[in-house]
Amino acid sequence: MFIAIDEVGNEIEAIHASRSKKYYCPVCQSEVIVKRGDIKIAHFSHQNINMCERYLYRRESPLHLKLKNNLYLMLKPNYDVRLEYYLQEIEQIPDCLVECSVALEIQLSKISPSLIMDRTNGYKTLGIDVRWIHDDSGIVAKNDTIYLSHFQISTLNQFHLFTVDSETMTFYMYRVIGNVGGMRWRYEKKKISYHDLIRPVEDIYEFIKMDRVFIDNEIKRARMMRSVRNKTLSYLYLLQLTADELPTLFMYLTPFERFIEEPQLEWKLYLYYHIKNKSFDYHAFLEYITLRKVNTNLTSKDIANGLLYDFKKILRISNE
Template sequence: MFLARDENGRLVNALEDELVKQAYYCPACGTSVRMRKRKNVRRHFAHESLKKCDFFHENEGPEHLENKKRLFYWAKENDEVEMEYPIPELKQIADIFINKQLALEIQCSPISCELLRERSNGYRSLGIQVLWLLGEKLWLKERLTQLQRDFLYFSNNMGFHIWELDHKKQVLRLKYLLHQDLKGKLHYQVKEFPYGKGNLLEILRTPYQQQNIITFSVKQDRNICHYIQKQLYYQNPYWMKQQAKAYLRGENLLNLKNQDWYPQVRPIEHDSFCQIKQDISDYYRNFRIYYQKNPQTELQKLYPPAFYQQYFLKNMVK
């Protein structure tokens, strides 16, 4: 944390103020904090003990501190911004609070899905939008974890998307048009925004702004039937569940051919999402209908939800 109160109750900022050796206190809970400065770590405050603080769950590491500092000064160029803004009703601290409407939360370490939902729903209960920006440990890799799933956002222009912070490269990274193939591998596109360049708030609105249709292609796996047979043989829980659903439809996955699995790359499976509150069932319907009505190709071309919606309205609605 960068903010603390000194012995006289004055709010001080470790990034900007001259600090002397004295007692400092957490502005939210009032317990003692220590000023720290180590090699390669920016000067900051840390709780002596977090046991009595309901606002901070852990002391922040170098990655968190550096990203917070960068985002604060970046946002401050164009908007009204507060750092480490306490919200007593929720017993939470917003890392960056923009225009009293948007909370930017920097998350560099894993947390429980339950705590993430509690914090996110708390913000929404007060009419505050929250955007989670992920540190290196939580970046997307080849497959989507349940926690990462709960950080996903959705827009018609960019589909499922997620935000990452790269303090080493000094970029804010947007991964968008997220899809999964039948093996669970992720496919997506990437945009990077250098720290300090452009209007941060406008950049964060990118997924919701009108833009040209973005597409990319993924090759279909010719051996997908063999893969699924193998998963069923070894009783993979996911595929056993899919087989049970198939039985209820009077089908058997082992009897399906390659063409029956087209398209192999699909939207993130529908389930409860933490950050996505709008009804996106039409997206799944429009996606399915588009590939049913168009010829199968070895290279599956993927589009944003807005494209499938336009196709449905033009070709299926009379």
């Protein structure tokens, strides 16, 4: 931590602290000690970190401290930015709180998607948007495909992933376009300025047409699972369709399918089968889809309705 309270209640940055004075944690009020040296950035440390555990305070790595400090110094000349500002209502401490509206969180360690979502939703209750910023060296990408863990997916903001090069303090934004099987996604990457971390993020809804090879690979992947309960294969069998016979509507990646865990081919086959057989039931469809842990204000009904809209659109596109 970089900010502590002195004996008369003033906020003090670690770089200006004196070793001869006493300082206290602004959250738990326990005494903290100032640490500085040739290698580590000046910071305060709890004598007993367990005192602050319920406030999600943890020991931070030297890299985390460096990135947080550098980010703060970048933002300070241009924005109203608070370093480690304690939000008592939700018991959270963002690395940087900018203009009281955007929380910037350096997230180098992997934590559960549920915890990320809880913290994200906590910020939302205060009208604060959050950017979870990863170390760019930890992102696995090849050509036009990025491999995202459930943890990384939970940190997406409008399907955008933010990263920083820890050596150069260069920021990047990955736009996650569509799932291409399992944890693999189509993406676009661009370099951004630290100003872009503060600006609102808008999702871009688009339909992407894949080729027949993609469909073949999806069916091969389903067969490799060697399960008689595989729904993709079950619907292909019920429809008496082969990969070559699938209509072109199955070749499109759609915007709303990013919100669900069902494979992109499977949910389309589900709708195609039930609509063709006049057996579609909206409530059954709601129970069928499994929502991803992803930052969104949409309800399950919103997403189900979005999928139905996507399906109608690709049906229309494929018939043009």
